[in-house]
Amino acid sequence: MLLDDTICAIATPIGEGGIGIVRVSGPEALAVTSKILSLRCGDPLEAIRSHQLYLADVKVFAQDSQQDRTSIKIDEALVVVMRAPRSYTGEDVAELHCHGGSLILTTVCDALVRYGARLAEPGEFTRRAFLHGRLDLTQAEAVLDTIRATTTTSLHVAQQQLQGALAEKIDKMRDELIHVLAHLEAGLDFVEEDISFLGQDELKHVLQSQQAEIAALLKTADDGRIIREGVMTAIVGKPNVGKSSLLNTLLATNRAIVSAIPGTTRDVVEESMSIHGILVRLQDTAGIREAGDSVEEEGIRRSTEAFNQAELLLLVFDASQHFSQEDLRLLRSSGQKKRVIVLNKSDLPGRVSQEDVLVILRESSANEHEPRTRVVSISAKTRSGLEQLCEAVRDVLLSRQLESRDAVMITRLRHKQALLSAEEAIHHSLLAIEQGLSADCVAVDVRASLNFLGEITGSVSTDDILDRVFAEFCIGK
Numbered sequence: 001m002l003l004d005d006t007i008c009a010i011a012t013p014i015g016e017g018g019i020g021i022v023r024v025s026g027p028e029a030l031a032v033t034s035k036i037l038s039l040r041c042g043d044p045l046e047a048i049r050s051h052q053l054y055l056a057d058v059k060v061f062a063q064d065s066q067q068d069r070t071s072i073k074i075d076e077a078l079v080v081v082m083r084a085p086r087s088y089t090g091e092d093v094a095e096l097h098c099h100g101g102s103l104i105l106t107t108v109c110d111a112l113v114r115y116g117a118r119l120a121e122p123g124e125f126t127r128r129a130f131l132h133g134r135l136d137l138t139q140a141e142a143v144l145d146t147i148r149a150t151t152t153t154s155l156h157v158a159q160q161q162l163q164g165a166l167a168e169k170i171d172k173m174r175d176e177l178i179h180v181l182a183h184l185e186a187g188l189d190f191v192e193e194d195i196s197f198l199g200q201d202e203l204k205h206v207l208q209s210q211q212a213e214i215a216a217l218l219k220t221a222d223d224g225r226i227i228r229e230g231v232m233t234a235i236v237g238k239p240n241v242g243k244s245s246l247l248n249t250l251l252a253t254n255r256a257i258v259s260a261i262p263g264t265t266r267d268v269v270e271e272s273m274s275i276h277g278i279l280v281r282l283q284d285t286a287g288i289r290e291a292g293d294s295v296e297e298e299g300i301r302r303s304t305e306a307f308n309q310a311e312l313l314l315l316v317f318d319a320s321q322h323f324s325q326e327d328l329r330l331l332r333s334s335g336q337k338k339r340v341i342v343l344n345k346s347d348l349p350g351r352v353s354q355e356d357v358l359v360i361l362r363e364s365s366a367n368e369h370e371p372r373t374r375v376v377s378i379s380a381k382t383r384s385g386l387e388q389l390c391e392a393v394r395d396v397l398l399s400r401q402l403e404s405r406d407a408v409m410i411t412r413l414r415h416k417q418a419l420l421s422a423e424e425a426i427h428h429s430l431l432a433i434e435q436g437l438s439a440d441c442v443a444v445d446v447r448a449s450l451n452f453l454g455e456i457t458g459s460v461s462t463d464d465i466l467d468r469v470f471a472e473f474c475i476g477k
Contacts, residue, residue, distance in 0.1 A: 090132030123473025153277025230279030
């Protein structure tokens with residue numbers, strides 16, 4: 001990817017809208033953009049003040065030929081110039097705020113390319129921001145997470161990373177390891193000098209402290225992934241226990257057909273909603289039972305598939321009826337999943353209580369305190385117990401209470417893999433100390449840990465790492 005050329009792209013979604021933005025960045029951004037603009041104030045584009053909007057006419061040539069150089073006005077726009085280094089990319093940037101029609105925006109881009117720009121690759125504006133030191137890699141990823149945020153919690157976590165919270169924590173750990181490495185290497189260089197360096201106990205203490213810091217961050221990985229990506233959740237149970245009613249009640253709309261006739265739901269119905277800041281992708285499934293025809297058989301097959309793929313199960317039972325063998329089989333088969341056992345129809349005389357279910361769970365599980373299971377009583381008809389259900393979902397999904405708004409967490413597999421590698425390298429360095437190996441053996445592992453931590457923020461980067469980070473970005477960002 002070149003940094004000495006000028007790129008352009010439509011920075012707003014394609015389609016009709018009030019405003020559409022074309023972004024231009026690079027050393028010739030102002031010169032190229034000026035060729036299609038006529039500022040109403042009469043000044044040349046290169047002369048206007050940075051970070052201020054100016055009204056301009058957008059003009060392009062009717063024909064791209066040397067004989068006919070007649071220009072025609074296609075739009076009036078607001079233009080803003082952001083001079084380097086005070087811009088998103090760290091380069092000279094010009095943005096045209098046109099009317100949001102596809103033809104206008106593509107015509108503007110075509111004209112800019114004709115005058116020397118090229119179309120940007122996906123994520124190239126943010127990649128240039130990283131390469132020019134405007135963002136580190138965690139902040140670059142947070143830009144995408146901010147755009148894709150679907151809940152207030154995921155947005156908050158993305159904004160924390162965009163403001164540098166994770167990078168600051170990683171940098172502090174790297175500073176400690178750099179301090180250790182400097183003493184180790186100095187000790188090697190001045191072995192014959194009468195200079196005191198870090199003692200073995202102090203060295204072990206610093207390395208163990210950083211190992212604990214890494215372990216604490218790794219504990220946030222599952223929560224961070226769930227908050228960023230959401231959770232696939234299957235609503236399962238026998239026919240006519242109220243699965244579709246529960247879906248409709250949670251969504252506060254009649255999304256699924258509800259009937260007193262068992263087996264009304266034949267296919268998997270999917271919808272998404274936010275539960276206490278977590279994106280939950282709900283799948284209402286067909287009742288699990290012996291199929292009566294080929295259509296129902298296919299529905300049950302899809303229900304089983306949803307059951308197997310879901311990360312969270314909402315197991316719905318009719319609390320007004322005694323548990324059947326099918327109910328007990330469902331409880332036993334779901335023991336390895338995160339689950340909330342929902343005792344529905346609490347508005348009717350009850351035959352099964354939460355205590356009854358807890359007894360069954362204790363008898364069927366070796367673990368008396370199953371941390372991934374909660375039991376709640378609700379009525380999908382009257383909406384009673386829904387808040388307890390939502391709290392149970394959050395409790396089952398998240399391993400920690402996110403009470404501190406300043407808590408730092410990791411949200412991506414890339415972060416987790418790098419931290420695991422850094423933790424392992426520190427572990428090897430501690431083993432080297434315990435075994436009395438030379439300082440250069442310890443230094444090799446400390447340096448490896450430094451490099452793994454550096455991969456998270458981009459202090460250490462390769463084209464392969466950058467390609468993976470920016471592969472998800474859209475053109476124009």
